[in-house]
Amino acid sequence: MSDTPSSIRRSLFLHAPIRRGPRVVLRQMLELVDDDTPPDGPDGPVAVLERGLAHLLGKQAALFFPSGTMAQQVALRVHADRRGRRAFAAHPQSHLDVWEEQGYNAVHGLWLRRTGDPHELMTAGDLAAAAGEPLAAAVWELPQRDLGGLLPEWAELCEQVGLVRATGAAAHLDGARLWEAQTYYRRPFDEIAALFDTVYVSLYKSLQGVRGAVLAADTETVQAAQVWRQRLGGGIRDAWPLALAALVHLDTLAERMPAYREHAIAIAAAINADGAARAHPDPPQTPMFHIHLPAPKRAVERAGAELLAEHGIQLWGRVRTVPDPSRCSFEVSVGENAMEFTPDEVAALLRDLLTRAGPD
Template sequence: MDSHTTPADREQLTRSLSVHGQQRRAPTRRLNELLTRVEDGDLDTYGRGGAVARLEHRVADLLGKEAAVFMPTGAMATQVALRLHADARTCRTIGFHPRAHIEVHELKGYEIVHQLHGKLLGDHDRLVTLQDLEAVREPLAAVLLELPQRDLGGLLPTWEELTAQTSWLRTRGIAAHLDGARLWEAQPYYGRPHAEIAALFDTVYVSLYKGLEGLAGAVLAGPSDLVNQAREWRDRLGGKLHHAWPLAVSAELGLDGLVPRMPAFWERARELAAALRDIPGVEVLPDPPQTPLFHVIVPVPPQALAAAHQRFVERRGLELFLYPRPTTSPRCSRFEVTVGENAMTIDPHEVRASLIEVLRDAAS
């Protein structure tokens, strides 16, 4: 790129390995996509009718649940679901993994807004096990399980372990809630219909903007009475949007075009991992990937990696990741690879050569 390239030109020229890269999310592209699908009958009013109602019915059907409600964010969906489970059981304690989104990224909303007490289950660096549940010595209203566990590189429990955990909860009257933000990505690993996975849980939240590449939003699915209560809580918390039809229509585009592609995205993730795993000092987690998401650990501090990567993007027009993250070692960092249509256009061998170039620059 020459010195006269504008920021807008740079965005057009840059490719991205990330599903969240801007290439497929640019406003003009999204508006053109919506125009191919939207109809006047899609109009909703405060989340009632139109495309929003159609999406709610469709997701409830897909997950085998009685009902579903659109939520503006997954954080609201999960916090409301856990609150309702706690209210129904007159118990304020909920269990979840130490790296669960609700604990790491939501500023203690479950505690400050909903007066819930969080019980951390298991260890930071591995999945929750049945033994972790059995070790709890206090009453629990609900347990949240995240499929896949994003901050562990997209790890998933085996089907046998998952069914053992949810059966243990059910026999004790403890609600099971699924943080299924990436359920679409997890489903190929189990090779079972979405509804069969969702049937293990009392309530399920799915994201509309991650793997589905929608504009924003989430859906919470479960029993009709709980969903009706959740709809009221959405309104109490200020989540009732006047018109949400653009969010619903963009999610439907993802359900139609991207959910069927998840097995191919998973296969590309494994190809990418295979291309990267034997670079000196590089580690892929998990190896092989269990979903179209995995982490790469490199022997470079985050600040040096970020600077070298930015120079590489300006030089080559290829974005390998969105940002580096720290590890327990100050000499290392990690980044996340999330595979969608963006990554399908980039050869794994090019990714390997690119990472070697970035690491060489960062170490110099």
Template sequence: MHDTRQRRLAAQAASDRILSGARPATMRDHLAALAAGGDLDGQPDFYGDGPVATVEERVAELLGAEAAVFFPTGTMAQQVALRYGADRSGRRTAALHPLGHQEVHERHALAHLGGLRSTWPTTMPRNPTADEISALAEPVSTVVFELPLRDAGFVLPSWDELVAACAAARAIGARVHFDGARIWESTPYLAHTLSEIAGLADSTYVSFYKTLGGISGAVLAGTTELAAYARVWRHRYGGQLFQQWPAALSALAGLDRVLPRVPEYVRHARTVAAALATLPGARVYPDPPHTHQFRLWLPHPAKTLNDAALALAEKEKVWFVGGWQETEVPGVSRAEVTVAGPGLEWSAEDVVEIGERFLHVAGALRD
């Protein structure tokens, strides 16, 4: 598995054209990019000041929040946000989506570390509605919305649906928390600014390595009371690091250089998705995409498609779409497509032409 991953990364890095994703950054690439995020002749942070404090101030302003706190990981930030809701309300249950990050990707830290439990307002592949929140059978401390809901296909509610759902959460006495790891690309679909979106919530978490290309790091934004609580629990969880200036500077670089381009990524993702949908047996979802990421299905085994992506990259220096996984339908596989900077260079005609060559390689591998 390690050798396959290294071979894939090498093929992507050597490709002249990349449709889905971005060219993998080396450590040298990251170091070179740090200068764009701040003054390298300045002093590094000391337990959270300096460039870390600058990131916190910048994100608080972007989200229209009173304060923001830098965390080494989003998992830690969200655990603290939900613990805060439970401690303030005395309710040890949070309303989550079964496909949400806390349920799928955090090894049940909510229960094991926080002593909390979850309830599901819905199992449908979308965020919960106002009616579903109102119908919850037990009191909850926090209602979590993941914007967009990645494991349902990067889907978003409409603005009106989100407003109504947040109001319903408050009507039952719950806080509203946004898992906004990818909230950066949600503004075009919701047709509102980051501060307007975050203004619907009591707290919002954002990531810097997702979408913005940072090294690592996250921020939890909300009230000054939440921030004070978060700093205490960040320390208790082991997140009070001595220095985090590389992550902080790369976050600032992403905010300056990548964030302004995200709406363009989202617009072009719709062009790419429409072109991919014309390939034989292809299906995209959502159609059109809500963000610059969406799902693609093709009628071939995952190994065949992954081998085809690698073969095309190594032979023609063109990276199409990788990361294929089997689905519940035999012989049909699914991948996530991410249209970022390199993908902007692809016209709809390019997508169809290379897609047909990709499928030809896949067909040859199956024969």
């Protein structure tokens, strides 16, 4: 049975279609507009969103982009052109490198200095070594998705940013999941963002919008980014539906996030106490963590399809391989979907899943 809204009744997966169908999203958007809402201009949804995020992040200006891929590449391009340097540092698991076909190089002529161990957080020592080559910028992904939502401690993050800035390089925040990170740091968003020259946030991850991104920075940087957005075809007209979908949760997400984090901690604790599977980190630092399973990917996917067909329960968006072919993992990002599952229920579902997986 396919993973369609009709087949999925409940899901641990944050972006399951049960809360993202067109009718659901459109009803939410309609509650924010009336007959006098303009599609564009200073009172249109895009401008309202840009001002709202600039204020939240304590930046002079913010700019809408149709994708985070474009927003982050543009930020790095502006930093590189301004400094006359073409290299930037980022963790080996950076989204910019792993998921974007090295667009930073193919489109902008930049190159990446992979910094740190692929399976551990980037350290000040890693960045000091990378700074042996003049850098245009360094990128921090907070939290580090492919490491299970890990974050450096606040003092260490400040040390790392200070080290990079001392070399004349810019500090850029991949804040696609900044709302999750804030639940751990427990500092105002503008205090976190103040560490960085440029900050990117996703409109469809934590905010559960449709698509799109916003880049926040000082006015001069945003003006330069706007030129590159136009050159890359991102200055689209009638972007108001994407902005409006993000505005649905902008004012309410932060107040719900601590509960999501506490529920993630409780689920992870139940999984680890049960022992059939393993949750990492233990405990989670954010509402995000990984579940590691002692069974191969193909067998787990088959078992998951059975659970979905029999009970309408979806456990993941995708299953990931790991170096050990007898094991695999998947990501949990706690939001409204996962709040419908008790911690013990999740542990029991995983035990059922592994029983079904059996020998591949």
